[in-house]
Amino acid sequence: MRRLDSSTKGFAEAFDVLVNDRRETDSDVSSIVEQTIRNVRARGDVTLLEMTRRFDGFDLNKEGWQVDASTCRAAFDGLAPDLRDALNLAAKRIEAYHKAQLPKDRDYTDKAGVRLGARWSAVDAAGVYVPGGRAAYPSSVLMNAIPAKVAGVERLVMVTPTPGGEVNPTVMAAAHLAGVDEIWRVGGAQAIAALAYGTDRIRPVDVITGPGNAWVAEAKRQLYGVVGIDMVAGPSEIVVVADAKNKAEWIAADLLSQAEHDPTSQSILFTDNAAFADKVALAVDAQIAGLATGAVAKQSWSANGAIIVVKNLEDAMPLVNRLAAEHLELAVDDDRAEALFDLVRHAGSVFLGRMTPEAIGDYIAGPNHVLPTGRRARFSSGLSVLDFMKRTSFIALDAQSIKAIGPAAATLADAEGLPAHAASVRKRL
Ligand SMILES: NC(=O)c1ccc[n+]([C@@H]2O[C@H](COP(=O)([O-])OP(=O)(O)OC[C@H]3O[C@@H](n4cnc5c(N)ncnc54)[C@H](O)[C@@H]3O)[C@@H](O)[C@H]2O)c1
Ligand SMILES: N[C@H](CO)Cc1c[nH]c[nH+]1
Ligand SMILES: [Zn+2]
Secondary structure: OEEEEOOOOOHHHHHHHHHHOOOOOOHHHHHHHHHHHHHHHHHOHHHHHHHHHHHHOOOHHHHOOEOOHHHHHHHHHOOOHHHHHHHHHHHHHHHHHHHOOOOOOEEEEOOOOOEEEEEEEEOOEEEEEOOOOOOOOHHHHHHHHHHHHHHOOOEEEEEOOOHHHOOOHHHHHHHHHHOOOEEEOOOHHHHHHHHHHOOOOOOOOOEEEOOOOHHHHHHHHHHEOOEEEOOOOOOOEEEEEEOOOOOHHHHHHHHHHHHOOOOOOEEEEEEOOHHHHHHHHHHHHHHHHHOOOHHHHHHHHHHHOEEEEOOOHHHHHHHHHHHOOOEEEEEOOHHHHHHHHOOOOOOOEEEEOOOOOHHHHHHOOOOOOOOOOOOHHHOOOOOOHHHHEEEEEEEEOOHHHHHHHHHHHHHHHHHOOOHHHHHHHHOOO
16 A cells, blocks of 8 residues: 655656556556457457356356346245345345436427437447456346346347356346346456457447456457447546544555455545544454455555545645546545535545445445446446447428528638539529
8 A cells, every 4th residue: 555645755657656556447457458468359259158167167158148038037936035125225225226317319390390309229239348257246146237228229238257157146136127238158358349240149339338457448449440438447546635623444445445346456545634634544453354355355455545635625635636536435524525526526426424434335226326437437437328429410491592502612612622512402493
């Protein structure tokens, strides 16, 4: 863990290093992914078979390539009642939040008599990546699949690794609940490439969404253009802005909640009190020791964690904006949280006040937990129904309205030296 103090010499340089640290996209990852994509294009299912054997440790031909609908239904029926209730509640809240995102078509006639507008429609087929290497993510099934179904996607394909050949029943139960149509037991960059280009077994999709580790995120980035993607959602991150009125144990748990995802995850605390910073650092170490995920959390905290002491929390906000973190907690009194929130320009999702831990957003609040990482909240947003939709504009003229705006079009075509364009308008005037 790095400990920085904004009042010391050399802070600006040390903070630059933190901001510019590209911890998930070293050249190694990107060249491995390039090669994987090439292999999937050339050898399709054979590459999937080999890579699944190598990374997930089982034989797709023996254990099955897909999980069928009846297995998912049985998994749902077999859930413990409290888990089923929790999944149902999460699904309802996610659905309600995302239904409200549905865009409206436009259709109107302007003053020149020209009819204009746009219609929204869903993509035909979407692929959702559900991570499954280190942990199973039923919550990510809901977060990806429900917005796709709300958008009206007809063919919804899920890919997820099943390490050791173990199919996670809660993931499959969530797929049943969310209405996933096809499930393939492949993961990593190879699964993304299969969805983008298709293989003999897997038909290609139009859009791929979902989070994943560095290889998955890089594959989506490289395949953008062949398919649509939501954004680059890689290893999890959290920035917590906290004053000394917090309980150090709560803040330590919040930092660890994202550190436990992946050794390349990042957790950063800003505080205006050095003694509180010490307490949180001790609490993190104490809690790591008791976590089943302690080994991963420790790697993440040691390599990428930071505690930054600032003069006051308002001064921290420009620094917070430069980090553009996936998650930002403002753990201060409610009115101060609002004031700090007004200073936030770049963050994937913001958690306001002391009683709003980020983990609530991971599971149950309603907004999507698939969010941009790696400083990409500067230019992209969390997953929404719009990622599964596209907008088609339309224009309708009649004999009157073409007279109103046609001559200007022909003049512009002349100026561009495109006579066929000009003629196609003038012939109608
Ligand atoms: N940003 C978000 O919205 C969000 C949400 C949930 C999870 N996450 C992140 O998703 C990630 C999940 O990662 P995971 O590893 O548990 O599961 P994963 O499914 O993303 O990755 C597992 C796959 O990675 C591939 N892989 C593993 N080691 C490899 C190597 N050395 N070379 C090439 N490929 C390799 C394998 O094919 C394996 O099946 C975490 O980083 C977590 O932080 C992000
Ligand atoms: N924090 C992750 C997004 O970075 C989402 C998640 C799912 N389950 C637990 N957490
Ligand atoms: Zn999480």
